[in-house]
Amino acid sequence: MTSSPSKNAPDGVQMAMISSRMETIARKMQNTIFRTARSGILNTAHDFSCVVLTADCQMLSAAESLPNHTLIGPDLMCQAVLKHHPIMKRGDCFLHNSPYEGNSHAADHCMIVPVVDDGGVLRFFVLAKAHQADCGNSRPSTYLADVKDVYEEGALIFSATKIQEDYRTNQDIVRMCESRIRVPDQWWGDFLATLGSVRIGERELLALGDELGWDALEGYASRWFDYSEQKMIQAISKLTTGKITLHSAHDPFLGLPDGIPVKVEVEIDAENARITVDLTDNPDCQPCGLNLTEATSKSAAMIGIFNALLDHRVIPNSGSFRRIDVRLRENCCVGIPRHPASCSVATTNLADHVTNPVQRAIAELSAGYGQAATGPIQPPGMGVISGRDPHNKDEPFINQVHIGVSGGAGTPVTDGFLSIIHAGNAGMCRIDSVEVDELHHPILIDDRHLIEDSEGAGTYRGAPSIYSEYGPWGGSELTILYAADGTVTPAAGTRGGGSGGTCRAAMRKVDGSVVELPPCHGITLKAGEKIISHSASGGGYGVPTERDPARVIHDLAEGWISLERARDVYGVAVVGSRATDDLALDPVGTEKLRSKGRPLAAAS
Structure with a gap:
């Protein structure tokens, strides 16, 4: 339902100008993290997002952020902050990464700042989410798929924790993190970068409120949401009414020999411009780190819808979200987790088994829309590497690399996006520079190339797989942890398109021989040894x-x-x-x- 226009609502030109200003604020926040963060996962791979929200926790602007970070999670996290801290004061800042209260997973540390005017009235929130190279897990990795619960996972989890009051940092919490995180100096640099980001967002919004007036900004937000909803209505009305159920499954996994099946029911009501995704008929939370959070379950379904519409005029904000209904249940692996279920890998593997069936379902129902399946994720080419750097005083290092990941799905109008990485981040993360990775860490990347004949064939093909091979350099050892999906089940095609190529993990020994590795594994390579990675490719759309x-x-x-x-x-x-x-x-x-x-x- 659309809301009534506020008497302070701007006209179309003013609305466009204010929208541009809001996006500029989000970009300034993003630029702060990109230029000042210390870890490669932030300053190279760009695995962070910045958002502006209204005082009632509705997502307003996210600029070029990762959709699995920003579609619905910020709303839920700001609601959690208000629940625990109903009185907001200027100078407050909250650290939040709880997977049970709106976050994606524990490795995504979020800074949330209330924007409070001179009269003490809460006007907006700004939120910056930054993926941590190390978050205090029991092993050196941002992701731990093979843990039975959150206790075995071991990450530090903060529930709407006040990290600043009156702009002063709570040093107790800082010391807690520094004592638990393996690379405290790197974490502290990323902490300051994220904190600087939200404070810049706060400063810019306060200036905008002074310039235009808070009532004008409130009227803008109301009308912007209504406008966004109308764009979504127009897009959905072009689809074909119908209902379809598709099945997908995560590969067999440690302790789960049959994998994790996922059932996705999609219903399009073009006449009333609504799309419903029902995820309730799925298994309970599993004894592993693959369970989704409420935020990633909903966001994964919504990503599939936005991918399928193929209409960039539809603005992803709380206005367009009004036309989407994602049904979840508690204690479900693709629903709302119950503590102590681990959600360590909630942004990627199982989430893609929600996104992909949704975008394929819309393709099957509506010719000319939808997409094939994007390739599954997390081969060793995007593993978490750690060790000690013999060329830097034997200091510890840890980082997630994005050396070789592809996987884009064929669409009705384009071939697969080569460097999408996976459906959930929609290409917003970046493939690493070989030279930068080798400068940052004692590794040597021997090879990276596209694999011939690996694409999902179609009228529009999926992106081919990427081969990568790397190992330690300079006599050091290198530990690599990864959790690959798609080693058994490839990305599916749609409307006659072919399936993509599968993931592969292997190790090249010093003598040159190659041995296959398990899909979910941790390995320490000695000097002269290499890890080999094949990323999964995307499915094809249409008859080849x-x-x-x-x-x-x-x-x-x-x-x-x-x-x-x-x-x-x-x-x-x-x-x-x-x-x-x-x-x-x-x-x-x-x-x-x-x-x-x-x-x-x-x-x-």
């Missing part, structure tokens, strides 16, 4: 033999597919060769191949 031959020839020239795959899967005949750089379409041969209707071949 309907792919534009020019696109096939492009992929062939780039070395992403072979001549045999071009012929046998896409039904495209060519003349010339890659070696002589004179590949060209053979139209007669292509017509013959495609008239035969050759069967689809799976990715290798």
